[in-house]
Amino acid sequence: MNLTLKVWRQKNAQDKGRLETYEANNISEHMSFLEMLDVVNEQLVGEGVDPIHFDHDCREGICGACSLVINGTPHGHQKATTTCQLHMRHFKDGDTIYIEPFRAKAFPVIKDLVVDRSAFDRIMQAGGFVSVNTGGVPDANAIPIPKEAADKAMDAAACIGCGACVAACKNASAMLFVGAKVSQFASLPQGQVEREKRARAMVAQMDAEGFGNCTNFFECEAVCPKEIKVSVIAKMIREFFRAASTKS
Amino acid sequence: MKLESKAPSGPIAQKWEKHKFDMKLVNPANKRKYKAIVVGSGLAGGSAAASLAELGYNVDCFCFQDSARRAHSISAQGGINAAKNYQNDGDSVYRLFYDTIKGGDFRSREANTYRLAEVSVNIIDQCVAQGVPFAREYGGLLANRSFGGAQVSRTFYARGQTGQQLLLGAYSALSRQIGLGKVKMYPRTEMLDLVLVDGHAKGIVVRNLVTGKVTSHAADAVILATGGYGNVFYLSTNAMACNVTAAYRAYKRGALFANPCYTQIHPTCIPVSGDYQSKLTLMSESLRNDGRIWVPKAKGDKRKAADIPENERDYYLERKYPSFGNLAPRDISSRSAKEVCDEGRGVGETGYGVYLDFADAIGRLGEDVIRERYGNLFDMYERITGENPYKTPMRIYPASHYTMGGLWVDYNLESNIPGLFVIGEANFSDHGANRLGASALMQGLADGYFVLPYTIGDYFARVGAKNIQPDRSEFKEVEKEVEERTNKLLSINGTRSVDSFHKELGKLMWEYCGMARNKQGLEKALQEIPALRERFWNDVKVLGEGSEMNLSLENAGRVADFLEFGEIMCIDALDREESCGAHFREEYQTDEGEALRNDKKYSYVAAWEHRGVGKKPELHKEELEFEFEKPATRSYK
Numbered sequence: 024m025n026l027t028l029k030v031w032r033q034k035n036a037q038d039k040g041r042l043e044t045y046e047a048n049n050i051s052e053h054m055s056f057l058e059m060l061d062v063v064n065e066q067l068v069g070e071g072v073d074p075i076h077f078d079h080d081c082r083e084g085i086c087g088a089c090s091l092v093i094n095g096t097p098h099g100h101q102k103a104t105t106t107c108q109l110h111m112r113h114f115k116d117g118d119t120i121y122i123e124p125f126r127a128k129a130f131p132v133i134k135d136l137v138v139d140r141s142a143f144d145r146i147m148q149a150g151g152f153v154s155v156n157t158g159g160v161p162d163a164n165a166i167p168i169p170k171e172a173a174d175k176a177m178d179a180a181a182c183i184g185c186g187a188c189v190a191a192c193k194n195a196s197a198m199l200f201v202g203a204k205v206s207q208f209a210s211l212p213q214g215q216v217e218r219e220k221r222a223r224a225m226v227a228q229m230d231a232e233g234f235g236n237c238t239n240f241f242e243c244e245a246v247c248p249k250e251i252k253v254s255v256i257a258k259m260i261r262e263f264f265r266a267a268s269t270k271s
Numbered sequence: 272m273k274l275e276s277k278a279p280s281g282p283i284a285q286k287w288e289k290h291k292f293d294m295k296l297v298n299p300a301n302k303r304k305y306k307a308i309v310v311g312s313g314l315a316g317g318s319a320a321a322s323l324a325e326l327g328y329n330v331d332c333f334c335f336q337d338s339a340r341r342a343h344s345i346s347a348q349g350g351i352n353a354a355k356n357y358q359n360d361g362d363s364v365y366r367l368f369y370d371t372i373k374g375g376d377f378r379s380r381e382a383n384t385y386r387l388a389e390v391s392v393n394i395i396d397q398c399v400a401q402g403v404p405f406a407r408e409y410g411g412l413l414a415n416r417s418f419g420g421a422q423v424s425r426t427f428y429a430r431g432q433t434g435q436q437l438l439l440g441a442y443s444a445l446s447r448q449i450g451l452g453k454v455k456m457y458p459r460t461e462m463l464d465l466v467l468v469d470g471h472a473k474g475i476v477v478r479n480l481v482t483g484k485v486t487s488h489a490a491d492a493v494i495l496a497t498g499g500y501g502n503v504f505y506l507s508t509n510a511m512a513c514n515v516t517a518a519y520r521a522y523k524r525g526a527l528f529a530n531p532c533y534t535q536i537h538p539t540c541i542p543v544s545g546d547y548q549s550k551l552t553l554m555s556e557s558l559r560n561d562g563r564i565w566v567p568k569a570k571g572d573k574r575k576a577a578d579i580p581e582n583e584r585d586y587y588l589e590r591k592y593p594s595f596g597n598l599a600p601r602d603i604s605s606r607s608a609k610e611v612c613d614e615g616r617g618v619g620e621t622g623y624g625v626y627l628d629f630a631d632a633i634g635r636l637g638e639d640v641i642r643e644r645y646g647n648l649f650d651m652y653e654r655i656t657g658e659n660p661y662k663t664p665m666r667i668y669p670a671s672h673y674t675m676g677g678l679w680v681d682y683n684l685e686s687n688i689p690g691l692f693v694i695g696e697a698n699f700s701d702h703g704a705n706r707l708g709a710s711a712l713m714q715g716l717a718d719g720y721f722v723l724p725y726t727i728g729d730y731f732a733r734v735g736a737k738n739i740q741p742d743r744s745e746f747k748e749v750e751k752e753v754e755e756r757t758n759k760l761l762s763i764n765g766t767r768s769v770d771s772f773h774k775e776l777g778k779l780m781w782e783y784c785g786m787a788r789n790k791q792g793l794e795k796a797l798q799e800i801p802a803l804r805e806r807f808w809n810d811v812k813v814l815g816e817g818s819e820m821n822l823s824l825e826n827a828g829r830v831a832d833f834l835e836f837g838e839i840m841c842i843d844a845l846d847r848e849e850s851c852g853a854h855f856r857e858e859y860q861t862d863e864g865e866a867l868r869n870d871k872k873y874s875y876v877a878a879w880e881h882r883g884v885g886k887k888p889e890l891h892k893e894e895l896e897f898e899f900e901k902p903a904t905r906s907y908k
Contacts, residue, residue: 141338167410169411173405173406211402
């Protein structure tokens with residue numbers, strides 16, 4: 024198939040940026056979206072044009088590196104799918120495709136489609152852990168955990184930290200991301216000791232990074248490639264209120 | 272050079288205990304005077320950086336990804352082994368040790384392998400304490416599954432995302448230390464060279480991948496946790512940016528590279544669909560429990576699978592290995608698939624694929640049971656291929672997956688360069704010539720949490736804190752070399768893209784140094800690789816500048832190293848005139864086509880020393896001694 028691409032090009036953080044038009048010809052339906060971009064990049068290099076920069080690595084939907092807003096939707100229109108797992112058979116010959124970076128104040132563009140998501144790391148550094156050092160821990164089976172609690176924790180822990188939730192939200196809220204981690208630990212006995220401290224620290228860092236608040240449109244859940252549910256946001260807010268009512 | 276394993280003497284079960292006591296300690300107040308550089312933030316690097324910081328050392332940690340959480344360990348699906356014996360089915364540390372050493376076809380170091388099995392039990396405790404959500408039984412205790420190469424259930428798992436959950440555990444411990452200021456994290460920063468001061472590894476030269484700035488970092492020791500080199504084949508199950516550069520740069524500075532020819536080819540991956548293919552996706556080995564593998568009996572049979580009658584199908588694994596059938600080990604299954612495809616009986620458009628058919632299992636158990644067992648994998652297969660595996664058989668083909676070879680290390684995980692430690696997949700020590708499933712995660716975390724933090728203390732205590740600064744001439748010289756190399760790559764301005772060279776190298780390596788190797792093919796590769804390398808340095812086209820984010824430039828540096836490293840792999844494969852584990856030399860097989868090991872001549876670790884690009888490296892041998900488990904022949908008939 025032959026496609027027209029409208030791609031966001033931005034030389035660096037200071038550059039204003041613009042959409043450029045490229046033709047992608049003879050694209051096989053079996054290609055992944057990123058392989059289609061690889062083909063375009065090979066073509067661009069041949070023509071002496073700087074290739075389109077985008078983040079990617081594992082290309083099997085788990086590392087969370089790939090991003091892209093495709094025709095207005097983070098990771099494209101296929102449900103529960105990262106950009107790297109989106110395949111060209113879902114497009115038709117003659118389509119025009121708009122490709123833009125994840126946009127949020129807290130995710131500044133570095134180059135083209137590459138954005139800086141280190142704000143997520145800083146939120147994790149503020150409290151996304153159980154404070155145990157290596158060694159000196161009890162036997163693994165000394166902490167029995169009901170299967171339902173373990174499954175619930177795993178549902179939340181499946182988050183890949185890609186940031187699609189932020190890109191989809193009109194407020195650029197990171198509450199699905201933060202809520203996933205807060206919920207994981209709040210449903211496990213290991214997370215109880217630092218429960219209040221964690222909720223306070225992670226929410227404070229989230230605010231400091233410039234992410235907005237949730238206003239219940241649930242766009243985040245709709246685009247999440249790992250189908251994290253907005254109930255984690257409710258859980259996070261509850262944990263935060265609970266923490267606020269105890270002494271810091 | 273005499274290679275000393277430094278494995279302690281005495282009964283195998285007491286070696287590590289004894290060694291821990293014999294090692295020198297750094298007292299708690301002095302630990303803050305030492306600094307360690309950790310390169311890589313996967314299971315090995317992340318766990319090591321966190322553990323060292325917890326002990327009180329200062330740590331600088333580097334990764335080329337945009338976040339430490341994205342290291343390739345995250346992709347591991349199946350699970351992690353540990354000799355917990357929670358299932359009461361007769362498991363023990365000794366049994367895990369035995370399975371691992373046998374699985375590695377008696378080409379690993381006994382003392383290291385035993386220690387791996389020994390600390391495996393601590394890993395599970397540690398991860399649970401961190402809040403890793405392992406699968407559980409209704410009673411609240413941990414669940415286990417069974418895996419290849421073992422007769423006990425000792426594999427712990429978190430759905431099909433065990434690597435992700437373990438990595439996020441290590442990342443959380445690392446994040447905590449970053450927050451406390453004990454670890455300084457450098458994401459989007461790539462190590463491009465190693466710096467030696469008075470013969471000791473005392474720092475690295477890196478490039479900031481956002482600004483392009485090249486800088487030096489000094490420390491009291493350098494730890495490489497930089498993963499494997501499976502991408503030398505271009506197509507592999509590795510992430511796109513996995514590379515050999517850090518390890519190879521250390522090799523060029525004098526570290527020995529051990530057993531580079533031991534590369535694992537995984538039998539069940541989604542086949543290549545065209546020239547544009549960028550990577551191959553693994554389909555968990557567990558599918559072989561219920562799927563039957565077959566190809567048509569006739570060559571060039573292009574009918575649809577459903578149109579080929581039962582008596583015209585060849586279930587070749589069941590035919591050749593009646594007792595193991597479709598569950599034959601990885602190396603055997605991979606080679607058999609290649610054989611039938613080379614005969615012209617492969618399926619799919621390219622002819623390089625075999626069927627993995629669930630029709631019988633669905634008929635026997637119903638679609639619901641199969642969905643419950645493998646639903647997520649079936650969905651993933653459909654997403655990638657557009658075919659519904661409940662209706663038509665899956666097509667699979669082997670792909671490069673893991674590399675057992677790596678930098679040579681002694682029992683302390685220290686290379687032959689003092690102060691240079693190598694952990695995880697980047698070293699060679701624990702898996703011999705073949706790795707068993709669910710053992711890679713175990714080794715990464717064993718090295719990072721429970722081995723290196725002890726052994727590095729002994730090094731520090733022996734040499735003392737040196738407080739070396741990166742403004743010394745040793746660093747400036749290496750920085751200059753790195754800059755020159757970058758400028759060279761940018762100045763060639765030829766006609767071919769970096770990827771086109773990588774693909775060409777990958778095809779060569781796959782053809783001549785892949786699943787089956789022979790003398791003639793390896794010699795041919797050894798002629799073609801240097802010629803390809805020369806074409807690269809004359810005709811590669813790298814656009815843009817060094818002083819900005821430049822993905823082609825990053826990639827060019829990595830491919831340039833693969834173009835040298837591929838040669839070392841072939842030299843090692845040529846030198847090893849036997850078949851063992853994943854290394855199959857066609858000249859050395861039994862009448863029935865099975866691997867023929869030669870313990871008299873080749874029971875050694877081949878450790879290669881750099882002698883200049885294009886020159887044959889010098890071979891150093893570490894003879895392997897099997898004091899506790901005598902080498903035996905494996906049979907799967």
